[in-house]
Structures are given as C-alpha cells and as structure tokens.
Amino acid sequence: MESSVISWPLIVWLLPIAGAVAIWACGPLLRRFAGPLACAVIGAAFVGTLALWPAVAAQPAGVHVTMFTWAPGITVGLLVDRLSFIWLTIITGVGFLIHVYAIGYMEGDRAEARFFAYLNFFIFAMLTLVMADNFVFLLVGWGLVGLASFWLIGFWIERPIAVEAARKAFVMNVVGDVGIMLAIFALFATFGSLSYADVFAKAAQGPGPVMTLIALGLLAGACAKSAQLPLHTWLPDAMEGPTPVSALIHAATMVTAGVYLVARCWPIYQHAPGAMETVGVIGALTALAGAVLGVVQWDIKRILAYSTMSQIGYMIMGVGVGAYSAGVLHFYTHAFFKACLFLASGVIIHNLAGEQDVRKMGGLAKRMPVAFWSMLAATCAIIGVPLFSGWVSKDAVVYQTLAHGHPVLWLLGVAAAALTAYYMSRMMWVTFAGSFRGDEHGAHAHGHVPAWVMGLPVALLGAGSVVIGWLNWPHEGFAEFLAPIFGGTDVAPAAAWGGEFLSTQIPLFIALIVGAGIAYLQYGTAGALAQAPARLEREAAAQPAFLVKLYYWNELLDALFVTPARALAALCARIIDPKLIDAVLVRDVATDAGVLGLLFRRWQSGLVRTYALTLLCGAAAIIVYIAVVR
C-alpha cells in the first residue's frame, strides 16, 4: 500500500530522533526530566506502531512510503510489512519498558540526560534499520545502531576497559559493514536497483556465484552485528556499558539485526548455492560455542552475554535452515526473557553497589523477590521448561533443523540446550540460593525514584517470558502471520521422523533435565550450598585455561590481523616513506635539479617571497584593470 508523505511510519520513525535531539540540546535544562521525556517519546512511538497494525494486518505487502531520490537511480523510503512490524513492536515496546527502568538505574549519573539522548538515538537508528525499504538505508541504520552501541558501551568514558570494549565493538562492526557494502556493489551491478522490491522480485534470475557472494557479504554484516563466529568477541566485552544498554541493545534488539537481515533477504539466500548451509552451520556452532563459554563465567552479565550469543546462534541456525518464521519467533520470545534477565541482574547490581561477580552473591531470593521471581520465569523460558515462551520457540527451531534435513545441526542444538540448562541453573542457584557471601556494607542508598520504576518493567518482562510464546498457538500462528513475507517457503517439506513430539520435545526435555540436574547436584543441594564459598573458589581455580581464555580467540585475531597490520604500518611509516620515497624519489631528484640550477642562479636575486608577491600583484592588477576600466 502506498501511503502519503505525512504518515504513521514517518511519524514513528522520526519521533525518537526528535526526542534525542531535544534531550541532547536541552539536557542541562531538563535535568531529571530527561528520562521521563525520553520514555514519553518511545511510548508514543509504541502507540504509533500499534496504530499501524490494521494497515499491516490488512495489507500483505505492508505499508510503503517513498521518500526521496538518494542518488541517481537509488530511491529511498520506508516499508512496514509484517516482518518489520514484528521488530517494531519489540523495539518500541520492550524499548519503552527498558527506558522506564533506566530512569531508576541511571538516577544521579553525571550524564543522565546524555544517556537518554543516546538511548532515543539508538531507537531511531534501529527503526531506520528495520523500516528501510532498500539496502542503502538498511546500511545507514546498521551503521547508526553501531554508533549508538559504541557510545553506550563507552558511556563511562573515564574507564579504560569500557573504552577498549567500545573500540573493539566499533571496529568489528565496521568489518561487518564493509561486508554489506560489498553485497551492495554486487546487488547494484546485478539488479540495477537497491530497493528490496526490485531485488527480491528478480532474485531468481541472479547468477548463482554472484548471489552467493551477495549472501556471504550480508552474512559478514550479520555475524558482526549479531556476535556470531568468528566476529563474536566484542559482545561479552560490551557488557561494560550500563545494564539497560545490555538489555536493550546487546540482547533484545540490535544484536538480532543479523537474524532480521537473513530473514529479510531470504529470496537472495534461496538462490545462493551454499549460503544457507553456511548460515546454518555458523548459527549452530555459535549456539554451542557460546553455551560452552557460559559455563565458565562468574560475572553475571557475562554469563548472560554468552547466553545471548548462544541464543542468537539458535535464531541464525533457524533462518539458515530455511525455517525463517521459527527463527523470528525465537527472536521474539528471546527479546522478553533476555531483557528480563538483564534488567533483573541490573536490579541486583544496582542494589549491591556495582557487584557483578556471582561468587559474591548468594541468598538474594529473599532480599530481592521481584528480581528473583522474574529471573526465575525468564530462566525457565530460556532453558525450555514446557509451556514457557522459550520452550515454544527453541523447540520450533530445533525441530525445523531436522525437518529441513540437517540432523547434525539438530544434534548441536540439543547439546547447546543441555548446556544452557546447566549454566543458567548454575547461575540461579549461585546467585539466589544459600546465604549471602558479599560485603554487607555495599548496600545501595536509594534516591527519590520509587522502586516500581525498576521493578515494574522487570515484572512485566518476566510475565512476558512466560506467556509470549503462546502467540504461536493454537496452530503455528507466527508462520501463518509471516506467510505473506516468506511465501510459504519456510514450511518444512515433510514431517521429520517421529513428529515434533518424539524427535524434538522429548530429547530437549531430557537435555533440560540432565543440564539442570547436574547444576542442582553441583550447586543446589544443601551440602553444596553450605560450603559454597570454598567450593566456588576451588572450582574457579580448576577451570580449563582453554575455556577461561575464551578459546584464545582474541589472541588468534590479534596474531592474524592486528600484529601484521601494525608491523606493516611501522614499515611504511619508518622506512618506505622517509627513506625510500622521500629520500630516493624526491630529494635526490631535487639535488640533481639543484646542480642544473647553478647555471641559472645569476638570473635570480634569491628572494622568492619578492617574486611571489610580484607575481600576485601583477595578476591582481591585470584583473582589476579589466574589471574596472573596461
């Protein structure tokens, strides 16, 4: 449906940037009202999103706004179809809850207003990413969410560790951006257009190798943004940002952009030989690799960060095998339970005056009941307790791998599910059970922001973690809703062996019991809890270095790219430039010319400044003469 220029999509899109600019410009005046204003803006954007619902539901092709000609042959506009609508509800809806929470979390920070300006700017950037109707604005949104993420990871600019984390996130994401740029070159050369409509309509005619190149270029962008192997190392470090940022950007929305990208570009992937398999394998390996690292972490936010990496691996695996709506469903439920987990961990961190090490927690269930019950609901969701939201979506993804004929990916998915059950249960018992192991004096003095400001969003997201998967009932509601987007291609060709119950639900349930059971025996029994401090220390000392060092992945990337680039830079700057080019090519030639010049030296007085001024005066005099006299 073509929409007029002033329209809902435009308003929803521009509201957050207006809020960001207003808060940024009037920050000192607004003071404590910056947060409420930012919330109001995002709340309004959420209402605007809901107002788009009738049009989106009625129009399978979505609401389309053509904006302007960006460059010759490249027109940009906004598109809200069912896929972008799904993302919009999370970005503005969950985004709104996290904004409210942040009023409490960031209270009293030196740069509170700047924080909310950044947060609103992030929402704008994310909306640009999912509302673009073309690859140029997709990339603009892609880059701007990276900028917002960079600003917010490094929000506390005086902390060197935060600065390094921000740098890493930015550079790795630029690597992804240039992957998308490469895809854009090939797209424009092949299809003569960069709009989704034109490209997807003709995708079937694209030559196979070119389509694979495009798909892999896009995948590079997806891997960087969604922290998939081999570009995943920035995400755990990004936990240096304030916790609301971790929940909003590094769990619920931005890091799922890769899932959006593959789902959006499914016609390209369908016609790109080998690309789908690559996506699926990367997703499955990341799901497992992230879960393994989650097992050895002690920092509560890092446990959640590796779990995010792992869960996005499931989503990427889902869209990679062609089960697009299953991948999108897992994004949807994950946004709720992971945002809940992060915000609840934020409540703990906030109340323990910045403590993030679970070894120094313990016994928090009674002290912080809202955080505990919400986190428990979200944990049940992520580990796949039947009927909870995560159970619905993870089950769908894992089953679809089998139904699309990838038993190895199925196995990786089940293994990662067992590990997820283990490390999440471990985190829960160590954090909430037993007795408090931390420093009692660190208790946080509360300001004037009421407790519900942080508690209510956590509780709502906790409730969402329980029920939101039911949207998919009674009968594959998500796949039906998204059918106009994916054209029915994501329905498995035939039921897999034994049907969903036998082939997936039973194995996943066994994985859950095994994982959570081992965690219980290790951390949850009365005996284990009684001697917790000593046990945890012993366990930390015994962890294998290969895992503690994160597979030596940072060291590997350094050795492959950073060190050679530095050496090359030093070679060029210290030897080639001064000793070769400047000395041999320039100065020697100048010396030779100087010898020749001796012959002519008698002509010159040597005062070049005089010559030069004479020349300029002469030129000016001629022009003035012509201009004035003639």
Next chain:
Amino acid sequence: MADSLLWVVLLPIVLGFAMFALPKAGDGIARGTGIVVSAAELLLVALQYGRVGHQVSYPWFTDSPWTAAFHFGSSQIALLFCAMLALITLAAAIVTNVQRERDFMAQMLLLEGTMMGLFLARDLLVFALFWDAMLVPVFIMLVNWGEGTAAAWRFLIYNGTAGLGLLLATAAYGILAGTTDVIGAAHAQSLAAGAAWWIFVGFAFSYAVKTPLFPFHTWMPDTYTASPAPLAAVISSVQSKSGIFGFLVIGFGLFPQEMHRWAPLLSLLGLIAMIYGALVAMWHDDAKRVLAYSSLSHLGLLFLGILSFNQLAIVGVLVYAVAHGLFNAVMFLVVGYVEQREETRAISRLGGLGINNPKLGGAMMVGSMALLGLPGLAGFAGELLILIGVWGSGQHWYAAIALIPIVLAAVYMLRVLLKVVWGPEVQDLPVRPDLAWWEIVAVAPLAAALLLFGLWPNLAAPAAHDVVNVAASVAAAAPATVSEASH
C-alpha cells in the same frame, strides 16, 4: 561596474590587499574584517546559484602566440567547490588566533580569492595563473606563522615544479590548439594523439602533485603539520581539490582518450595511496600527521572513482570531494582547538579531554565519525557511490580491496579520538575552558553540511553533469581515430 561573478574572484583579493591599510595593532578589527569579508564572499557565491552558466570574458592574447582570455564562468561543479571554499574560509576566519592577525587575515583572503579564480576560470592560462598564484599566500603564511621555514620551502619548490609542468603543458596546448579558452567549452579542440599524451602528462603531473597522489605526497604531511590550524583546514580541504577539479573538468573535458590511456596507472596509484596512507596514519603520534596521511588515503579513493569512468562514481567523487573538504576542515580546526588548550597535539600525551571539555569532545566525535565513513554522513555516501561505480565498471578487485582502508580508517581514527577524548584524564595536562561559542559556530555549519550531503548526496548530481565525456571516453577509447579525424 563589473559583473558579480568577477567580484567573487576580486572581492577577497582586493580587500585582502586593502587589509594592509588597517592599523597594525588592531587584531580585533582585522579578524572582524576578515569574518565579514569571508561571510560576504559566501553570500556572493550563493548568489551565483541564481544564474548558473553565466560567463564573463575579456580578451588577453588576441592571436599570437595563441588566443587567451580572462574568461570566467559559473557552473554547477565550479560553484560546488567555490561554496565549499567560502564556507571553510569563513570557519577558518572565525577561529583564527595568531600573532599579527591583520597580515594573516589578508593572506587568507588572498588565498581564497586566488582559489576562487582557479575554480571559475574558463581559460587554461588563467587556470595556470591562479594555480601558481595560490601558492604564494600559503608560502608566506608558512614562513611567517608556520613551524619552521623548511616546510615552506619544500612546499614552494615541490608545488612550483608541478606548476611549471602545468604552465608548459598549457603553453604547448595553446600553441597546438590555437587557443586556451577551452575549459567547459562544448566543442573543445581535440589534439592530435601524438601530442596529446605528453601534454596530458604535464597536466596530470601537476594535478597529481597538488592533490597529492602517491608517490608525490611527501611534501604534504610536512606542510599540513607546519601550518597553523586555519591554514591547514583550508589547504588540506580545498587546495587539495584543485587537482581533483583539474582531472574532472580539464582531464575529462579535453583529454578523454588520454584519461583512459593513463587510467590503469593512475587508479593503481590511487589504490596504493588508499592502503599506504591508511597504514602510515596508524603509526604516527602527531595528530596532524595522522590527518595528513588519512587525506592521502581518502584522496586515493577519489582517483579510483574518477578513473572508473562511471557516471554514478562521478557523483560519488563530487560528494566525497566535498565530504573530505568538510571533515578535514573540522578535524584540523578541532586539533587546533586541542593544541591551543593543551599545548601539544601528540596523541600519546593527551587523554580524557571529553570529561572536562565535552563540547570539544563532541566536535572531535563528529569530525572523526565523518572521516571514518559513518553511514548517514557525507563521507559514507561518497565512498559507497564511488565504489558502486568502480564495481560497476568491472573493477571488482579494486572495489573489494578499497574496502580494507575503510576498516583501517576506523582503526586509526578511533586511535586518535579515544586516546584524546575518552579514557582517564592525564594528570599533568592543563585544564582549560571548553569550546567558546564562536568555536562551535565555526564548525557547526560544516557538520550540518556533512549531514545534508550524507542524507541527500543527490545534491551533487547536477554538478556531475558538468563532468563531460565520462562514458564517452570509454566508448571512444577503442578507436583512437576520433581525435585524428577532428583535427
């Protein structure tokens, strides 16, 4: 009196000389005059948009040895560069803070006027005249306000040599073609292929030095480093574009076949410049030197775009030329702010300025993000359009390799930004006030223009129409008979 187009050239030159009549001591008056004049100049350039295509011409040589005229004309492409020059000169004038301000401001105006003359010239001889004339104010400023005279001499000798090449090529062109009044002419005389190639080499050499292109760049870091910030902002942003302008207007206009013949070498040098400049920029500790080598890298991209003979790439080249001018000006001015406050521009010495000087940090953030090609700003739009064109012209490997310096740009620019603005404060550095309002006013319009061209690069499309023979030069290259037949 004379035509307002002519006054675009004359106003800064005449008033620049007139500044010497002001009292020597009155720095405030001098700066105020400089700001008013450069603001008037910006207005005057803006007025020219009302009558694009307007020309004024006065005969110079009438027949012997060839015909030449003081011929100026406004075109979209010329006005684009003139507007950028006027905006950046105004910004530089606002923040000028040097000894003997009267003399400095006078030289800045002379520099502006001579460069206006260059962009508006329609005669090769006039172009060459202004080409050499614009070296003079730079040289004088380098000697009087720069860090050591060695860099000044280096600049003059290197660029003077290039200017000599241009002058000789112009004279040869005039003698062979009978006239030099040919810039932007619809049916310019083509030269016989035998002479065209070496005349083109003369032009191309001078353009390549001025831009500069690898390996003719070694004068440039010394010059930019030695220049006071306002001068560095103007020459790195705008004077570097005179070579690019030469290739676009004179190269394509008069030597399309030669452009094509030399394209493999020139675009290879451009690609080398991109990577080499980025690598060297990663190493240096002097913030200005980092900027100088980043310029080498970015200007290489312009060569890649020009020599792809692709219309979309030409739009990209114009967007990127403007973007590079704007973000370079912002960065040189901001580094000037830093140096004025902290008395050093060594990256390793600085740190944490954003904590006490958030506005300064914000200005550097904007400049750095534009420079490293943040999507949404003009640098990104230019890069993307250029490389789409390069890929579209079949140079797939060039377009792919040209993505590496984009990643490196993020590395070296964040190295500067994060060390200087973020991180813990350095204890023994002086704590100085944040940016004053005029320091913000100077860079804000440049930032706004970066955003405008980033969101809407199509603004440069009309100027791209002035670059003729882009596609034709490819078509004409195979049968080299076109020029033979017409001569």
